[in-house]
Amino acid sequence: MRQRLSVILVSGTLIAMGGAAMAHHSFAMFDNENQIELEGIVREFKYTSPHTFIVLEVKAQDGGITVWTLEGATPSALVREGWSGKSLKAGDELKMTIAPLRSGAPGGMWTPQGTRFRDGKAVVISP
Amino acid sequence: MIYRGSIWSVALAAALLAMPSAAQVVDFGKYPDLKGQWVRPPGSPNNWLRLAGPAPLKPEYQKIWEEIQADLKAGGPGNWPSTFCIPAGMPAMMSFYDPAEIIVTPETTYILISHNDDSYRRIYTDGRDWPAEPVPTFAGYSIGKWIDEDGDGKFDVLEVETRFLKLPRSYDISGVPFHSDGQAIIKERIYLDKADRNMLYDEITVIDNALTRPYSKKQTATRNPDPRPVWHSDHCSENNPHIRIGNEPYFLSADGKLMPSKKNQAPPDLSYFKQTQK
Numbered sequence: 201m202r203q204r205l206s207v208i209l210v211s212g213t214l215i216a217m218g219g220a221a222m223a224h225h226s227f228a229m230f231d232n233e234n235q236i237e238l239e240g241i242v243r244e245f246k247y248t249s250p251h252t253f254i255v256l257e258v259k260a261q262d263g264g265i266t267v268w269t270l271e272g273a274t275p276s277a278l279v280r281e282g283w284s285g286k287s288l289k290a291g292d293e294l295k296m297t298i299a300p301l302r303s304g305a306p307g308g309m310w311t312p313q314g315t316r317f318r319d320g321k322a323v324v325i326s327p
Numbered sequence: 328m329i330y331r332g333s334i335w336s337v338a339l340a341a342a343l344l345a346m347p348s349a350a351q352v353v354d355f356g357k358y359p360d361l362k363g364q365w366v367r368p369p370g371s372p373n374n375w376l377r378l379a380g381p382a383p384l385k386p387e388y389q390k391i392w393e394e395i396q397a398d399l400k401a402g403g404p405g406n407w408p409s410t411f412c413i414p415a416g417m418p419a420m421m422s423f424y425d426p427a428e429i430i431v432t433p434e435t436t437y438i439l440i441s442h443n444d445d446s447y448r449r450i451y452t453d454g455r456d457w458p459a460e461p462v463p464t465f466a467g468y469s470i471g472k473w474i475d476e477d478g479d480g481k482f483d484v485l486e487v488e489t490r491f492l493k494l495p496r497s498y499d500i501s502g503v504p505f506h507s508d509g510q511a512i513i514k515e516r517i518y519l520d521k522a523d524r525n526m527l528y529d530e531i532t533v534i535d536n537a538l539t540r541p542y543s544k545k546q547t548a549t550r551n552p553d554p555r556p557v558w559h560s561d562h563c564s565e566n567n568p569h570i571r572i573g574n575e576p577y578f579l580s581a582d583g584k585l586m587p588s589k590k591n592q593a594p595p596d597l598s599y600f601k602q603t604q605k
Contacts, residue, residue, distance in 0.1 A: 224443055224567075225407055225410035225569060226405050226407055226500040226501075226502070228399035228402075228405065243581070246581075249561045249563060249565040249566065250443060250562070250567055251566070253566065267581060267582055271568065274559075276425050279559070301587075302402035302589065302590055303402055303586065303590050304590060305580075305586035307568075307580065307586055
C-alpha cells in the first residue's frame with residue numbers, strides 16, 4: 201500500500217533529473233506533481249543502460265509484498281554523483297521519494313536526492 | 328674515380344625524390360585543437376525550448392505538437408523515438424547528453440558520442456558533392472568546410488550542412504515534430520571560444536517544412552581537463568523497460584510483466600496466442 205505525501209518534496213530536483221541529463225526518453229510518464237514515499241528492501245540494483253533500476257520490495261499494510269520497478273538515471277550520469285554499481289545491494293533498506301507511474305502500476309522514477317537508507321543516512325556522499 | 332654503384336645510388340635517390348610520397352605530411356596545426364572529451368558544463372541546458380525558445384511551427388504542426396504534449400501528460404512517450412531505442416539522430420546527437428570526442432582528419436571529422444548506443448557522425452571535408460542516390464540515416468549525411476575567419480592561416484570554424492535525415496525524429500524529449508516529408512536540413516557552425524579554448528560552441532540551425540522560419544540554438548560544451556577521461560558505453564537495449572506494441576507504450580516490470588504506462592490503458596491484443604480452456 202502506498203503512502204501518499206501531503207506535500208511535494210524536492211520536486212525541483214526530481215524535475216531537474218528528468219530534464220537534460222536523462223535523454224533516453226521523456227520522464228513525463230512519471231507523476232512529478234504527486235510524488236510518494238516508499239519504504240522497502242532492495243531486491244536488486246540494476247546498474248545498466250539505458251537506465252539504472254532499483255527493484256524495491258514494499259510491504260503493504262495487509263502484510264503482502266508489492267514489488268516496485270523504479271527507473272533512474274544512466275550509469276554515466278550517476279557516476280558523476282559518486283554512485284557505482286556497488287552503491288546499493290540486495291537487502292538494503294531504503295526510504296525513497298519517487299515519482300510514480302501515471303498509470304497507477306507499481307513503477308516510478310527514483311533519484312539519488314530522493315533516496316536514503318531507512319536510518320536516514322545518505323547512500324552516497326556526492327563529490 | 329666514380330663507381331658505378333655510386334651512380335646507381337644517386338640515380339635511385341633522385342628517382343625516389345621525384346616519386347609522389349604515399350605518406351603525406353599533414354599540418355594539423357592549421358586545425359583547432361578539438362582533442363579530448365567534450366561534456367556539457369554542469370547545470371547548463373541543452374533543451375531546444377530553453378535555448379531556442381518556442382518552436383516556430385506552422386499551424387498544422389503546432390496542432391501535432393499539442394497532441395504530443397497531451398500524450399506525454401497522459402503517460403505516453405510523446406514524440407521521442409529513442410524511448411524505444413531508435414537512434415535520436417541529428418540534431419539531438421549534438422546536445423551533449425553524454426560526452427563526445429571529435430577526431431579531425433583532413434578528409435573527415437568524426438564525432439563519437441557515448442549516448443544511447445554509442446553513436447557517431449562523419450562530417451566529410453574532402454570537397455565532395457551531395458550523393459546522387461542518398462540513403463537517409465538518423466545521423467544524416469554531413470558535408471563540412473573549414474573556415475579561416477580571421478585570415479591567420481588557421482581554421483577557426485567548421486561549417487556543416489546535414490541532409491538526408493531519416494524519420495522518425497524530434498529535437499529532444501519535448502517531442503517538437505519535424506515535417507513528415509523528411510526534407511529537413513541542419514546547418515552548424517562548430518568553433519572554440521576565442522578567449523577560452525576549452526569551451527566549444529555548436530550553433531545549430533534547423534530548416535524544415537514544419538517551421539515558419541529557421542530554428543536555431545547555440546549548444547555549449549567544455550573540455551574535460553583529465554587527459555585520460557573515462558568513456559562510458561551506453562547500450563539502449565541492455566535493459567530498456569519501455570515497450571511499444573502496436574501504437575501503445577507499456578512498461579516492463581522488474582519481474583518481467585507488462586505494466587500500463589497510461590491510466591486505464593488496455594492490455595495488448597493477444598489474439599495470436601492460443602487461448603487455453605480452464
